[in-house]
Amino acid sequence: MTNPRDRVVDATLSLAARRDFGDVSLTDIAHEAGLSLADLRDLFPSKGAILGGFSRRIDRKVLDAVADHPSTDAARDRLYDVLRRRLEALEPYRDALASIARWASRDPLMRTALNRETVNSMRFMLEAADIDCDGPVGALKLQGLAFAWDRVLDAWFKGDFTDGLSALDTEIARGERYVEHAEELSRMTKPLRDLASRLFDMGGLRSRQTADDDFPHPHA
Structure with missing residues (x-):
């Protein structure tokens, strides 16, 4: 199974490819990655931190x-x-x-x-x-x-x-x-x-x- 951090990074890049990244929320990213918002918060505190992970x-x-x-x-x-x-x-x-x-x-x-x-x-x-x-x-x-x-x-x-x-x-x-x-x-x-x-x-x-x-x- 994919590492949750990798799933978040992949989800973020997938959303950014389809939409204006300014319109992508953390809730959108959590949903795309199949995680709760609380789980996402434990992994990354912000969109910038996710990009740092990438x-x-x-x-x-x-x-x-x-x-x-x-x-x-x-x-x-x-x-x-x-x-x-x-x-x-x-x-x-x-x-x-x-x-x-x-x-x-x-x-x-x-x-x-x-x-x-x-x-x-x-x-x-x-x-x-x-x-x-x-x-x-x-x-x-x-x-x-x-x-x-x-x-x-x-x-x-x-x-x-x-x-x-x-x-x-x-x-x-x-x-x-x-x-x-x-x-x-x-x-x-x-x-x-x-x-x-x-x-x-x-x-x-x-x-x-x-x-x-x-x-x-x-x-x-």
Whole structure:
């Protein structure tokens, strides 16, 4: 028997493919999944959480596939391969995801929440491609890749799988130039950041010393 969480995710995607996702209620989802509303509440607290569950399902599918086929190609090619696999995994849900994207475009809070999910997924996609995503430059890579992925999906929604792949190739090339500039800027500003960090630490030490002077030990 299908796992109840999977049933909820499948029901949600099925409804989104048939209707405007903004009109789909949690009650609708529970009914489609064959669950009570109380059971649904135990599994997911919101529609956004259900979409997060779907995103993690896709993450696992891609990560399992990449683990089975490790690559020694250049970083650009590794990332393209990982994200191509992700787009392939999403292909059966294209209509549903297009409906969800239209709904999110009308709701700034949901758009922000879905961006967080995308950034989290992109973190694992970069790791799967063996590309560093730590530190300030890593944060820029993650958010930049999340924005790029949104543009890839938009091309996919408007066209087909081939259009999505073409957009992916363009976005990765653009991202390479962006990351090169970011890494160069990071190297140039590292001495200033190190100096600021030392000054901050010294300021904190002086603040603690002043506090000790203002409030001497009662037995001093």
